[in-house]
Amino acid sequence: MSETVKIISPVDGSVYAERPIASEAELDRAVASARSAQGDWAMKSVAERSRYVIAALEALMAMNDEIVPELAWQMGRPVRYGGEMGGVEERTRYMVQIAEAALAPNRYTDKPGFTRYVKREPVGVVLVIAPWNYPFMTAINTIMPALIAGNSVILKHAAQTLLVGERLAKAFEAAGIPKGVFQNVVLSHSQTEKLLGSGKIDHINFTGSVAGGRAIERAAAGTFASLGLELGGKDPAYVREDADLDYAIAGLVDGAFYNSGQCCCGIERIYVHESRFDDFVEGFAGMTRQYVLGNPLEEATTLGPMAQPRFADWVREQTAEALRKGAKPLIDTSKFEMDKPGTAYLAPQVLVDVDHQMSVMREESFGPVVGIMKVRSDEDAIPLMNDSPYGLTASVWTKDEEAAIAIGDRVETGTVFMNRCDYVDPALVWTGVKDTGKGAGLSTFGYDALTRPKSYHLRLET
Template sequence: MSALTCISPVDNQVFATREPVSIEVARAMIRQGKTAGKAWAQRPLSERRDIVMAAIHRLGTEKDDAANEMAHMMGRPIHQFFEFNGCLERATYMASVAEEALAPIIIENSLQFERRIEKEPRGLVLIVAPWNYPYLTTINSLVPALISGNAVLMKHATQTLLVGERLERVFKQAGLPDGVLQNIYLDHETSSALISEGHFGFVNFTGSVGGGKAMEHAAAGTFTPVGTELGGKDPAYVMDDADMDAAVAALMDGAFFNAGQCCCGIERIYVHETRYEEFIEKAVAEVLRLKLGNPFDKDTTIGPMANVRFANEIRQQIAEAVEAGAKLHIPASAFPLDDGAAYLAPQLLTDVTHDMRIMQEESFGPVVAVMKVGSDEEAVRLMNDSSFGLTVSLWGQDAERVAHLGKMLETGTVFMNRCDYLDPAICWTGCKDTGHGVTLSILGYNALTRPKSFHLRKN
């Protein structure tokens, strides 16, 4: 069994190595989790909630160390490590709605009958987290899973190998009983085998479409529910009445923050023909203000991609688009630190078509393509011309117009005059190849619990 090795994109050196556990050890951890989870579920909701929130606050005290560690593991500039702010915001909201979300639904409570629907924890939840935002994506499911009385087995990506250790430690320090939350190191084959054996009450996976298919394939026939969030090719539409300065600033940040390595990052932009030239001029100027560099440099605004092969995939998509007629707007000379490896210069393309991979396949890197459109109808048609459906960002002054367009869009979230944000009060979900998971909001508790009906005849 090969070791799991995190190669830092900063210097291409080994940063961390861990040995994956055998399937026998994994099964023992599963048994421990199930046993611990039964006792945990019997604890009052208020106790479970208090312990979880204590852990989240404890996690916040380690943000400087975590930022340093994350910069080494996946290259995000150290001063852009905002994940713990999001963790606190999301956890606080999910804790605040827990009592409402988990309350029984009372149908009747009379002298003759008591009829109600209760919500029980699913048991042992497997969370498989991605490397791009490993704390935030874990918290989305971890907090409601624990608050609702589940035990959790947590597997993190090799690129962010050490995140699970930190999470397990702070939750234990906050008083979470042994076995309720366990970090585990697994290879893909063992992960699939464990799922196919039906050990889990729920599997939550965030990652690639291929990874999501592997999870669903492993769970086939076990009746294990699987929640998936598999990325996107998120579009934006800049209308004829948009605040252009605000649109450009937000959309370029949405496209290039974290080197574009965000499932809801902006990858396609459609601009009304009356504002197209203005948008391109201002967008190019905004991109040229970015600084590619070492993530430990305080002036760096875009660090290396997490892995050389990710960067090379972007280079290939760009090269194919240019070969097919696309125009590059960012000269190579503007970003001399592009080393042909993990450090990749940001790029903006025009003269693109939907026949190009750059407009169809997820890029997940620092590149954005822009197209001119003549009408709202054309913009909607092009935005829907995608196998993904996570978020859409619409820019204009008329909320009624935006809402009308939003109803026609095949997406999980419609944003107006903002992008690349998760509101914990609104469910995070998608459609098509983005997957069908639901996290956050009061609905986020539904996947992590199962209904049990009581029909009690008293006399």
């Protein structure tokens, strides 16, 4: 009997779906097919490749009514939020919009008698190892521009959200994409490791944990495959003295607890100017108490279960450690009847009297807990914002744009937000520093990561 992967639903702990792992022969055929198909695919024009991508996007969007409850069963996001197709469409259409210019040759005309230019060529076969928390958007961040640029793509999706890979495969099949250009595979960890070290993959994109990123680097060592690694965050927000408090509270509550806090760029710690601290905390805790924790298939639910009980247990332990060290909880979790130890259901929690000796203020939580600290000034806030191994996004809430830019210049992060958070703008590069990883996605920089430069130096006279 072949080995299988089971999706254990966070809704009720049942086996929601089960799929066989690819045999070694099937994997070999998939890789060979990707390599064989890539050359002809690269010969098509950018416009033609883009048409296939848009057709796949439209096929995927047509499945949304089925996808939304499917996602709730797989990873717990409430159906009331409607899935991810808005972000998928925005990012895909933007990458199509900029493709011709981003992939056009750079021409140099300052030397008479010569034709000189640099082309952008596809890297070849791209392996996407996608996560479960935003299983469509994180996958298409690489899949769509990789295909538009002329690469073939092999997708290995997270075990928790295997059906997302199948949905994407169906969408590309409906679009009529040539055989081998896009493939979805179900692999074991050992198979993935072997593939990474095979030398048959030209670019690897992985979104996941720091430990996972390090394992990817080790497995691919010596192959010279390029890497894109997004490995999480501990994203801070700073509420300045001049902030619009009601606006900041609403934005940051959503930024902290949307998707049960399971967002790479979700808000995990907040620093508030001392003059606004009490009012901010009161409003933030009051809004947090309004969440309804429950079955994500019910419309009334605004906070679903985390994807797995062990993820909820990690957040419970982080919170317990903070309480042992003197933190004060502002949310009475007994009011949330579904919150039970050992389950994936976890109430939101807001902590004050926190400090950076507590894990909850420095190490990634990836769940519905946030610590709030009082600060005296920008000079007080900036070192605290930097005091984490991660650097994905940082958020400043203020009426002073110059101050936000000045603070952003000193914060170690990939993206600086002012008066917003937890959003990926496809026009801007998605990147990070420190343990958040390396590489670039979306924008013109995303195309740079998925192509290689090739120089042409042609002398017209002899």
